[in-house]
Amino acid sequence: MAIEIENVTYTYMKKTPYEKDALKKITLKIEKGSFVAVAGHTGSGKSTLMQHLNGLIAPSSGIVKVDGVNINSKGKGKIKARRSVGMVFQYPETQLFEETVYADIAFGPRNFGLAEAAVDKRVKEAMAFVSLDYAQYKDVSPFALSGGQMRRVAIAGIVALKPEYLVLDEPTAGLDPKAKHDLLKNIKDLYCEGNTTIIMVSHNMDDIIGLAGRIVVLNDGQIVADGAPQEIFMEKEILTSAGLRAPHLTQLLQKINEKALPVKLDCLNVATAADAICASYRRRKKNA
Numbered sequence: 001m002a003i004e005i006e007n008v009t010y011t012y013m014k015k016t017p018y019e020k021d022a023l024k025k026i027t028l029k030i031e032k033g034s035f036v037a038v039a040g041h042t043g044s045g046k047s048t049l050m051q052h053l054n055g056l057i058a059p060s061s062g063i064v065k066v067d068g069v070n071i072n073s074k075g076k077g078k079i080k081a082r083r084s085v086g087m088v089f090q091y092p093e094t095q096l097f098e099e100t101v102y103a104d105i106a107f108g109p110r111n112f113g114l115a116e117a118a119v120d121k122r123v124k125e126a127m128a129f130v131s132l133d134y135a136q137y138k139d140v141s142p143f144a145l146s147g148g149q150m151r152r153v154a155i156a157g158i159v160a161l162k163p164e165y166l167v168l169d170e171p172t173a174g175l176d177p178k179a180k181h182d183l184l185k186n187i188k189d190l191y192c193e194g195n196t197t198i199i200m201v202s203h204n205m206d207d208i209i210g211l212a213g214r215i216v217v218l219n220d221g222q223i224v225a226d227g228a229p230q231e232i233f234m235e236k237e238i239l240t241s242a243g244l245r246a247p248h249l250t251q252l253l254q255k256i257n258e259k260a261l262p263v264k265l266d267c268l269n270v271a272t273a274a275d276a277i278c279a280s281y282r283r284r285k286k287n288a
């Protein structure tokens with residue numbers, strides 16, 4: 001089971017002076033159960049690629065399959081396959097439209113034909129996921145909330161659909177540090193529950209470091225790197241040309257390595273980095 005993108009090309013405004021090849025022969029397989037980050041500079045094609053995953057955009061050429069079904073074909077399985085991919089857009093709060101937080105989050109599950117008791121359960125779970133108190137916020141207008149709270153309502157609306165594949169297009173953009181920290185933690189918890197494959201767009205390697213098991217780097221509509229975070233963070237040239245930087249932890253280890261001690265650079269958290277520094281320091285002392 002996977003999302004498979006095969007030789008996908010997408011051109012905006014074809015046959016006009018503004019024609020733009022946003023994706024150029026992209027081939028990518030996202031296995032069910034994985035957490036994949038998609039990174040790249042602004043305009044590299046990340047959002048365009050994400051919108052292909054649930055059929056919002058059909059490729060100019062190439063194929064997108066979800067669990068083996070071509071989601072742009074005329075076949076029967078297409079709607080079910082598309083529904084298994086939930087999409088949280090960049091600035092999803094612009095898509096809120098109902099009169100209360102409850103109604104907004106309940107809209108999708110109701111539309112899927114769930115009974116009211118099941119809808120209610122989904123709304124409560126989704127609000128807990130985004131850390132919005134049910135009793136306090138359920139009857140509030142989404143438009144009376146802060147930007148960060150509106151974002152959480154919009155994300156809850158997608159989470160309530162329990163998609164098998166959850167696509168998050170820069171979910172932390174514009175959030176304050178606490179809201180960002182909470183949201184990333186909740187995304188991690190959701191992934192750890194084990195039922196959701198996550199594809200998350202981010203410019204920020206510090207957001208990605210503790211989450212994704214794989215990073216795909218886009219540059220000018222093409223995949224320029226694809227691998228485990230430890231491998232990608234070492235690719236200084238590729239990252240720089242894609243307008244990205246290694247996470248602060250990796251940069252710190254690189255500096256220590258250049259200036260003081262030979263340390264392992266592929267540490268993904270502070271605890272393993274501290275162990276690597278201490279081990280190297282002990283070796284040096286022993287050999288002195």
Ligand SMILES: Nc1ncnc2c1ncn2[C@@H]1O[C@H](COP(=O)(O)OP(=O)(O)OP(=O)(O)O)[C@@H](O)[C@H]1O
Binds near residue numbers: 013022042046
């Ligand atoms: N509706 C559109 N019409 C014409 N060109 C577009 C349209 N949407 C995107 N583009 C162009 O396609 C290219 C890829 O855009 P896309 O939004 O996919 O990039 P991105 O990597 O998601 O950028 P960002 O990080 O700023 O969201 C850019 O050059 C952009 O200007």
